[in-house]
Amino acid sequence: MTYLERVRHPADLIRMDPHELDVLAKEIREFLVSSVSRTGGHLGPNLGVVELTIALHRVFESPADRIVFDTGHQSYVHKLLTGRRDFSELRKRGGLSGYPSRAESDHDIVENSHASTSLSWADGIARANQLRGIDRSVVAVVGDGALTGGMAWEALNNIAEGQDRSLVIVVNDNGRSYAPTIGGLARHLDALRTLQGYERMLDWGRRTLQRSGPPGRLAFEALHGMKKGIKDVVAPQGMFEDLGIKYIGPVDGHDLEATETALARAKGFGGPVIVHAITEKGRGYTPAEEDIVDRFHSVGAIHPETGLPVAPSRFGWTAVFAEEIVEIGRRRSDVVGLTAAMLAPVGLAPFAEEFPDRVIDVGIAEQHAVTSAAGMAYAGLHPVIALYSTFLNRAFDQLLMDVALHRAGVTFVLDRAGLTGDDGASHNGMWDMALLRIVPGLRLAAPRDEQTLRAELNEAVAVEDGPTVVRYPKGALPDDLPALAQQGGIDILARRGGVPRVLVVGVGAMAHTAVEVGQGLDAQGIGSTVVDPRWVLPVPDELVRLAEQHDLVVTVEDGLASGGIGSALRDALGRAGVQVPVRCHGIPHAFLDHASRAQLVEAFALRGQDIARESAAAVSALDDGAPVPERQPEA
Ligand SMILES: Cc1ncc(C[n+]2csc(CCOP(=O)(O)OP(=O)(O)O)c2C)c(N)n1
Numbered sequence: 001m002t003y004l005e006r007v008r009h010p011a012d013l014i015r016m017d018p019h020e021l022d023v024l025a026k027e028i029r030e031f032l033v034s035s036v037s038r039t040g041g042h043l044g045p046n047l048g049v050v051e052l053t054i055a056l057h058r059v060f061e062s063p064a065d066r067i068v069f070d071t072g073h074q075s076y077v078h079k080l081l082t083g084r085r086d087f088s089e090l091r092k093r094g095g096l097s098g099y100p101s102r103a104e105s106d107h108d109i110v111e112n113s114h115a116s117t118s119l120s121w122a123d124g125i126a127r128a129n130q131l132r133g134i135d136r137s138v139v140a141v142v143g144d145g146a147l148t149g150g151m152a153w154e155a156l157n158n159i160a161e162g163q164d165r166s167l168v169i170v171v172n173d174n175g176r177s178y179a180p181t182i183g184g185l186a187r188h189l190d191a192l193r194t195l196q197g198y199e200r201m202l203d204w205g206r207r208t209l210q211r212s213g214p215p216g217r218l219a220f221e222a223l224h225g226m227k228k229g230i231k232d233v234v235a236p237q238g239m240f241e242d243l244g245i246k247y248i249g250p251v252d253g254h255d256l257e258a259t260e261t262a263l264a265r266a267k268g269f270g271g272p273v274i275v276h277a278i279t280e281k282g283r284g285y286t287p288a289e290e291d292i293v294d295r296f297h298s299v300g301a302i303h304p305e306t307g308l309p310v311a312p313s314r315f316g317w318t319a320v321f322a323e324e325i326v327e328i329g330r331r332r333s334d335v336v337g338l339t340a341a342m343l344a345p346v347g348l349a350p351f352a353e354e355f356p357d358r359v360i361d362v363g364i365a366e367q368h369a370v371t372s373a374a375g376m377a378y379a380g381l382h383p384v385i386a387l388y389s390t391f392l393n394r395a396f397d398q399l400l401m402d403v404a405l406h407r408a409g410v411t412f413v414l415d416r417a418g419l420t421g422d423d424g425a426s427h428n429g430m431w432d433m434a435l436l437r438i439v440p441g442l443r444l445a446a447p448r449d450e451q452t453l454r455a456e457l458n459e460a461v462a463v464e465d466g467p468t469v470v471r472y473p474k475g476a477l478p479d480d481l482p483a484l485a486q487q488g489g490i491d492i493l494a495r496r497g498g499v500p501r502v503l504v505v506g507v508g509a510m511a512h513t514a515v516e517v518g519q520g521l522d523a524q525g526i527g528s529t530v531v532d533p534r535w536v537l538p539v540p541d542e543l544v545r546l547a548e549q550h551d552l553v554v555t556v557e558d559g560l561a562s563g564g565i566g567s568a569l570r571d572a573l574g575r576a577g578v579q580v581p582v583r584c585h586g587i588p589h590a591f592l593d594h595a596s597r598a599q600l601v602e603a604f605a606l607r608g609q610d611i612a613r614e615s616a617a618a619v620s621a622l623d624d625g626a627p628v629p630e631r632q633p634e635a
């Protein structure tokens with residue numbers, strides 16, 4: 001039986017001796033490489049927290065002591081040590097989530113994979129414990145990247161208030177988000193990291209010099225004084241201590257004994273304390289250690305021996321954006337790119353390569369990015385902010401009140417819009433169109449293929465009197481879907497059957513599904529007009545006019561069904577006095593468990609045949625003079 005098999009509960013770790021723990025760490029790494037290379041997942045981050053997580057579970061008694069993981073992508077080791085060993089279906093429907101999951105374990109607390117929230121969670125839990133007289137530890141494990149998020153500093157400011165509240169902040173400092181972490185804080189942590197060398201020298205001094213009589217002791221004192229001096233000069237970790245938060249470290253996060261010692265000191269401190277652990281993303285797996293892009297931050301299925309992808313990535317939406325924004329940059333010197341610590345994943349790396357001075361990586365700081373972009377637009381630039389759709393949520397107020405209120409010419413490019421699926425509830429880019437629909441003056445385009453993405457991106461950056469948004473899904477591009485004709489900015493994709501009774505509106509990449517709906521209706525003898533509005537917000541007047549020429553409108557969108565584009569069109573028809581029923585097909589108003597995109601599309605009856613069937617039934621109801629059945633999407 002392996003040591004990993006012996007760990008059924010964290011308490012089993014207590015009985016292991018240092019040798020057994022070293023073997024356990026080795027077994028965990030082997031397990032992670034073997035399993036995650038098959039399923040895909042956050043391999044690099046988890047390889048970097050093996051010893052740290054073992055130490056956490058030896059020093060603290062989860063779940064009575066609360067351990068909160070920031071972002072949660074680095075919680076696989078935590079799952080292994082808390083009784084979950086079957087990673088065979090990781091991030092697949094019915095399998096383990098890629099993030100903490102309360103449904104899986106009492107040891108899991110935060111399911112939200114949006115970064116920089118752990119310190120606020122921990123502050124809240126610690127305050128509640130104090131008010132309720134619960135004398136237990138609260139630990140937040142936060143990465144150096146997540147620490148660049150504004151929420152983290154709001155929390156630190158508050159945590160510092162609680163000098164009598166036990167709260168341990170473990171900074172898991174591997175020097176990277178995807179790429180090396182940016183900004184003043186990163187440089188500060190870097191300086192502190194250099195002290196680690198002095199720490200090692202001090203340990204040597206402590207072990208050897210102090211045992212070699214008075215001269216040795218004098219030499220050690222001098223060395224210790226030097227370290228103190230250097231610590232204050234080179235690495236004024238006063239930043240934390242000036243805030244009122246004790247600082248312990250830097251400690252080698254791969255040295256189990258040293259990490260446990262530091263955590264135990266922190267546990268006993270009785271107030272807010274930071275343990276600064278230096279770790280290495282991808283540690284122990286050469287392909288990850290040697291990966292200069294992102295240390296295998298997030299991988300698909302790979303060959304474990306080489307780390308090479310099993311299936312080469314196909315030319316996708318992100319790659320088209322990456323190409324087109326460079327072309328735009330060549331023509332427009334006022335265009336700059338902004339990223340929130342995701343330069344490569346959002347496709348701005350080629351732009352940065354060609355225009356190094358015109359890409360700003362703000363760290364995981366979307367709110368700052370948006371308002372800073374408003375400043376850039378005010379001062380004569382045209383910022384293009386590239387984000388994953390779901391991460392724009394946290395910068396909504398900045399978009400509304402800094403960009404839109406001031407009619408700033410800022411373009412938002414939202415990748416991973418719509419159902420992403422395997423990354424779980426907080427990663428689906430399903431909220432953007434419903435959120436952005438309420439922003440006055442905002443224009444939103446949803447391209448359906450490569451050609452419309454290129455065109456609509458160019459149209460977006462040409463707008464200087466308000467925010468524009470271009471949003472597209474994750475992954476591979478669909479085939480090009482040429483228009484039959486254009487009508488007032490609307491692309492007519494198909495006219496099928498006899499009298500066109502149903503207007504089928506495909507939003508963005510769902511235009512392909514809309515074409516299938518038209519085919520399905522045609523097979524049932526029902527005529528339709530299939531359109532892609534391209535620019536869906538504000539609702540085009542031409543779309544209202546087109547709706548008026550049909551008996552029924554069916555909208556299909558990769559976003560919330562209630563409150564999305566279909567709802568916006570229904571409202572526009574109402575305002576225009578057009579009495580044509582609208583059936584909105586989209587994502588239900590719910591938090592979605594991890595599953596594949598295809599499984600979710602089927603579950604929500606978003607396939608062409610599903611929508612065609614429902615639409616034909618609606619036409620029958622109309623013909624019978626019965627009310628058109630409302631669409632009640634299942635969650
Ligand atoms: C608000 C938000 N923006 C962006 C991301 C995407 N993201 C996931 S992990 C990560 C890097 C996190 O770096 P760090 O906190 O240092 O953790 P590490 O991966 O190094 O362990 C980013 C940017 C996110 N999850 N949340």
Ligand SMILES: CC(=O)[C@@H](O)[C@H](O)COP(=O)(O)O
Binds near residue numbers: 071073298345474
């Ligand atoms: C945890 C996090 O937010 C990212 O690592 C995200 O999981 C990456 O998503 P993609 O794999 O779609 O780039």
Ligand SMILES: [Mg+2]
Binds near residue numbers: 144172173174175176
């Ligand atoms: Mg990091």
